[in-house]
Amino acid sequence: MIERYLSPSELRRLLSALLVVALFLCILTLFAFLIVPGTRNANAPAAEVPVAAPQGQSGWLDPTAYLAEKGRTVPPIDPRTVMSPNPELMARGKAIYVQTCATCHGAEGQGDGPGAKGLNPAPRRFTQKEGWKNGPGIPEIFQTLEKGVPGSSMVSYNYLSKRDRMALVHAVQSLGRFARAQEDPKALEGLARLFATAGETIPNRVPVAKALTLIAKESQPVARLDLRDPAVRAAVLDPERAAQTLALLPGWRQSVERLASGLSQGLPGNGFSPMVATYSREEWGVLHRALVTP
Incomplete structure (x- = not known):
């Protein structure tokens, strides 16, 4: 039907124009789906590079649980x-x-x-x-x-x-x-x-937990702490480590002051909560009685 209105040469020109338009649309679609997203990503700010934790997998409130390290x-x-x-x-x-x-x-x-x-x-x-x-x-x-x-x-x-x-x-x-x-x-x-x-x-460093484990192997078995008393439960983070700390602390049963000074050092790696560093004389006395007479 279209041949009645267009000469063969005009028809060829029309088809060529349609082909050019179709090719242009294909290129535009390719650009929109492939080139533009890549350009957007290239201009995006670089993602923050994750940094490995410096002390290994430490426990709760326990910065002393670092990896073993050679001096x-x-x-x-x-x-x-x-x-x-x-x-x-x-x-x-x-x-x-x-x-x-x-x-x-x-x-x-x-x-x-x-x-x-x-x-x-x-x-x-x-x-x-x-x-x-x-x-x-x-x-x-x-x-x-x-x-x-x-x-x-x-x-x-x-x-x-x-x-x-x-x-x-x-x-x-x-x-x-x-x-x-x-x-x-x-x-x-x-x-x-x-x-x-x-x-x-x-210096050479060994995690407190590992050091206490090695010491425990060389000593007599340590009795577990009795956590039924609220004063003990509030003061202890790691019962096993706290028991080992007490086993290695001389004179704590006879002196509240010795218990306080001994436990205040090495927190929280010794198994006791950092909160005990803020205890009053009376609070240390309550904890001392609870530990001596479970």
């Missing part, structure tokens, strides 16, 4: 690599925070982690400007990690290398939701000098 000497650190946060340092700091800090301080630094209940004083809220024991600056947070906070459940984190502690410092600072005062130049200079001039000698 080594770490040379001084270039301060420029740790004094300011960089993506690699922040990623490691966040991994350490999740493993060792979030249980008490919370994933967002609000002091609302599952291990915060019952702790007195309560864990620090990193999001708030008020209440920092040493201060929210880099040198102050590093000091807190170095020495802990006496009279609280915040123990020393000096088992971490200096680089890892600085990574954790930056991770903690990143949780703050307040305008931070300018850092003290002299304190920063002193911290930088510490990194640049002093290396680290890291």
Whole structure:
């Protein structure tokens, strides 16, 4: 029918035009389904590279359950690599925070982690400007990690290398939701000098659990703790490890002070809750009586 209105040459031109349009539509479809998504993915921000936890699979509130490690000497650190946060340092700091800090301080630094209940004083809220024991600056947070906070459940984190502690410092600072005062130049200079001039000698390390297991094999069997008393249940995290700790602590049955001083060291790796570090003299007496006369 169409031949009645078009000459053969005009028909060929029409078919050629239709073919070109069809080819163009095919190319456009291919571009939309293949090229555009690839371009979008290429421009997307790089996914954060997961960082392995630095202390192995630690137990609840137990930073001492690190992997066995052979001792080594770490040379001084270039301060420029740790004094300011960089993506690699922040990623490691966040991994350490999740493993060792979030249980008490919370994933967002609000002091609302599952291990915060019952702790007195309560864990620090990193999001708030008020209440920092040493201060929210880099040198102050590093000091807190170095020495802990006496009279609280915040123990020393000096088992971490200096680089890892600085990574954790930056991770903690990143949780703050307040305008931070300018850092003290002299304190920063002193911290930088510490990194640049002093290396680290890291001794052979064995997880507390493994060390206690080896000691237990060389000693007499240890009786299990009686957890029926509420005072004992509140103070003990790991009954087996706590029993081994008491078995190796001389004189604790005869002295409340000896029990308190002995258990306050090595928390929580000795099987007792960090909460016992905040006990009063009367609370230690209650725990002592419960342990001596189950």
